[in-house]
Amino acid sequence: MNVGTRLRYVTVLGLTESNxxxxxxxxxxxxSLNISTYKEGPCKTLEKLVAxxxxxxxxxLMSDCRLGRGIDKIRKVxxxxxxxxxxxxxxxTRGDRGVGIAVxxxxxxxxxxxxxxxxxxxxxxxxxxxxxxxxxxxVVYGPNTNNIGFYRGLIEIIERHQLPTIIGGDFNTVxxxxxxxxxxxxxxxxxxxxxxxxxxxxxxxxxxxxxxxFRRKYPMANxxxxxPFRTRRRVGNAWENMNYGKSRLDFFIISEQLYxxxxxxxxxxxxxxxxxxxxAVLIIGKGKKKxxxxxxxxxxxx
Numbered sequence: 001m002n003v004g005t006r007l008r009y010v011t012v013l014g015l016t017e018s019n020x021x022x023x024x025x026x027x028x029x030x031x032s033l034n035i036s037t038y039k040e041g042p043c044k045t046l047e048k049l050v051a052x053x054x055x056x057x058x059x060x061l062m063s064d065c066r067l068g069r070g071i072d073k074i075r076k077v078x079x080x081x082x083x084x085x086x087x088x089x090x091x092x093t094r095g096d097r098g099v100g101i102a103v104x105x106x107x108x109x110x111x112x113x114x115x116x117x118x119x120x121x122x123x124x125x126x127x128x129x130x131x132x133x134x135x136x137x138x139v140v141y142g143p144n145t146n147n148i149g150f151y152r153g154l155i156e157i158i159e160r161h162q163l164p165t166i167i168g169g170d171f172n173t174v175x176x177x178x179x180x181x182x183x184x185x186x187x188x189x190x191x192x193x194x195x196x197x198x199x200x201x202x203x204x205x206x207x208x209x210x211x212x213x214f215r216r217k218y219p220m221a222n223x224x225x226x227x228p229f230r231t232r233r234r235v236g237n238a239w240e241n242m243n244y245g246k247s248r249l250d251f252f253i254i255s256e257q258l259y260x261x262x263x264x265x266x267x268x269x270x271x272x273x274x275x276x277x278x279x280a281v282l283i284i285g286k287g288k289k290k291x292x293x294x295x296x297x298x299x300x301x302x
Contacts, residue, residue: 020261021133022285026268027061027168027250028052029141029226029277033074034066034095044274045070049077051271053102055281056084058109060102063141063169067092067100078102091116091124099124099139099169107131115157123154123169127161136165142172142249146196155204165210168252168280170226173198175205175212175251184222189245201253209256213282214265223267225250225278250280261285 030052033045052060067074071090078086085105092098098121103109112134113127125138136158143150158165173194174185183192192198205211214221224246252265261284268279 020285021130021135021164021258023059023130023166023283024055024057025059025061025137025166025168025252025282025284026052026055026057027063027139027170027252027280027282028271028275029064029170029250030062031064031275031277032066033062033100034068034070045074046077047272048274049074051275052279053078053081053084053086054271055268055279056104057281058104058107059137060086061137061139061168062100062102063139065090065092065098065100066095067098068095074100079105087111089114089124089126091121094121097121097141099141101126101137101139103128117150117154120150122150123167125157125167127163134163136161136163138165138167138169140167140169140171142170142194142197144172144194146194148196148200151197151200151204155200164255164258166252166254166258166282166284168250168282170250170277171197171201172249173201174248175202175215177202184220185224185248187222187224187246189247193247193249205253210253211256211259212251212253213259213262214251214267214280216259217262217265222248223278224248225267225280227270227276227278229276250277252280252282254282258284 030048033048052062067090075088078088086102087105088100088102089111090100092100101124108131110129111126112129115125117123122143123138123140125136127134127136174192175198176183176185177198226247226249262282263285264283266281268281270278
């Protein structure tokens with residue numbers, strides 16, 4: 001039986017009991033976790049970490065981290081969770097862009113391999129063993145220009161591993177190709193951001209081995225994940241309306257063979273006033289939804 005036949009066979013039958021995976025995963029654009037700019041007083045970075053961990057998901061995919069030299073301090077904070085503590089794997093060495101993956105220490109998850117985009121730090125993949133089942137997990141922060149080479153390269157790496165795969169994050173594009181009010185991934189926005197990037201992702205899923213679980217479950221839903229802080233900008237002495245409409249930039253792409261195990265896919269509320277993206281959540285299998293987060297005084301960062 002060749003690989004293509006095997007994949008189609010698994011897609012029809014779903015995962016066997018021995019291969020099924022139970023995971024709760026959230027994806028959130030954190031709008032910078034760089035702590036170098038914070039001084040005494042309330043720490044926004046700490047508040048953000050409390051917010052993103054409050055659901056207690058097994059895996060947290062973070063984009064737009066901008067960690068710079070603060071990676072070790074972020075790791076320290078995430079390890080000190082009162083009920084849910086996390087190991088943190090990052091690909092964010094500069095003050096712009098960057099991604100990271102927080103892995104719950106409450107789960108039996110063994111990291112086998114880390115794969116990074118070393119040029120722009122726009123993705124991080126981890127090959128891991130979850131309760132003795134091997135899987136590929138990844139976070140993506142999509143380019144804010146049309147860069148089909150980026151996504152084709154990422155797709156090639158994913159397909160090379162031939163593993164059940166879950167990637168999520170802020171893709172900086174939408175999957176609906178329609179224009180105007182027909183586009184379910186846009187609201188009060190005229191153009192599709194990075195249209196060509198979305199086309200590449202859509203064509204990849206059209207082959208049948210990967211899917212976007214939220215849209216599969218809710219084909220007519222129009223939940224938006226990006227809620228911009230502003231809708232206009234100052235030009236000279238006047239304010240000019242800009243195209244800062246809402247859009248669904250944040251989502252998951254998973255192996256088709258995992259879809260039968262998806263229990264829930266939804267968007268939470270904005271976690272705080274410092275986020276302009278909503279949290280995307282995916283529950284696979286039993287999922288183990290927890291509410292606990294980390295509760296640490298700001299002195300921890302000193």
